Amino acid sequence: MKIVVVGGTGLIGSQVVRRLKELGHEATAAAQSTGVDVITGVGLDEALAGAETVVDLTNSPTFDEASPAFFRTSMDNLLEAARTAGVGHVVVLSIVGVDRVPELDYYRAKALQEELLEAGRIPYSIVRATQFMEFVDAVLSWTTDGDTVRLPRTPIQPVAAADVAAAVAEAAAGAPIEGVRDIGGPEVFTLDELGRVTVAAKGDGRQVVVDDAAGMFGVVKGDVLTAPDGARIAPTRYRDWLASAS
Template sequence: MRIVVVGGTGLIGSQVVALLRDNGHEAVAATPSTGVDAVTGQGLAQALKGADVVVDVSNSPSFETEAALDFFTRSAQNLFEAEKEAGVRHHVTLSIVGVDQVPDYGYYQAKVAQEDAVRDSGVPYSIVRATQFFEFIAPVMDMSTQGAEVHLPSLRLRPIASADVAAAVADAAQGEPSNGVRGIAGPEVHRLDRLGEITLAAKPDGRSVVVDEAAGPFGGMPDGVLIGDDTVHTVSTRYEDWLKQN
């Protein structure tokens, strides 16, 4: 199959492209760096020519509400116009576990709008919702660092390795459209402050963790939203094992 991966040079997209190629598919990375811009529509028609499947793992460069909303809605509109013209038979989108349970969180509002556009597009689809990536823990800690203290809330997460997310997205792309949502998560529930402690124990740098419920990008978020429900499929990679290898 010819599978176009929008955002195909990023953390998830590059791994999805590699997995699909390993399985014998013609996987094409579509990003501004390869001449394809979903937000403006530039290069989309040419990139989608002959495509069987489109995978969208692109991400807004800004987490600010209006900027993210503009990014996801404009890119979705352009993508679906081009997909219909090209006869694409399956659209796969990566989203976030719990995204529809936090109406006051701006970036999540933008992702909900993206999901709505997918459902309303008329193109058969699959939505993969993942929990937070292991790779995001260290950047969140850096954002919340004050001097030698890392301020983190005690919010519970069930984080997942990006490799496991990429595998789930690639599997969805190679399967039939579900016209629904599949949630995936890591095997363990951790408090975010505890994840910070685990990280610093494995890679000490002189910082220590302080519990602060208002700190960082997840400050004030309702507890329980980011771990998923009983329908979430869990994978086996543990954060502590991943840390040893990364």
């Protein structure tokens, strides 16, 4: 099967392309570096020609109020090109709880992307993942002040990018599910606890303190960012991932 992975050179995309090739598919990466621009539409028709399935792993360059415009334009262009090419399946990677945190501009933007996909008249699959283990350092950096990291007690269920890539590749190689498939890591931490585990493993000397209003996740209420009942639970545990990444 010919599968085009748009955003196929990034953290998840490069792994999805590799996994699909290992499964025997003709998988190609489309990205700005290959001459494809989802905002202007340049290169999309050529990239999608002959494709049976398209995976959209593009991402907004910002997490702020500009992000909805990015996903509206990129999805409109991608879906139009997919219809022109006769694509029979579009797969999008999204976020667990994306429709339950309207306070966050980026989550509203990803929810809009899902809505556009569902209305796009092409069979589709949505893979929603919990927070990536690879992004924990960035989350800590947002609220670091000197030697102190302020973090809320928001429940988080970190998942390894490799496990997410495997789920996306499986969805792309299969039949459209016309719905959502969730994946999360095997453990739930509060974000402040996850911060302590991380700084201890790295030995960087920072102190983590609880501040329930701190950072992007300070507005999240309850456990909406953890995997719902029926989700696939990935195998990689956070401490094991930390040890392998060091």
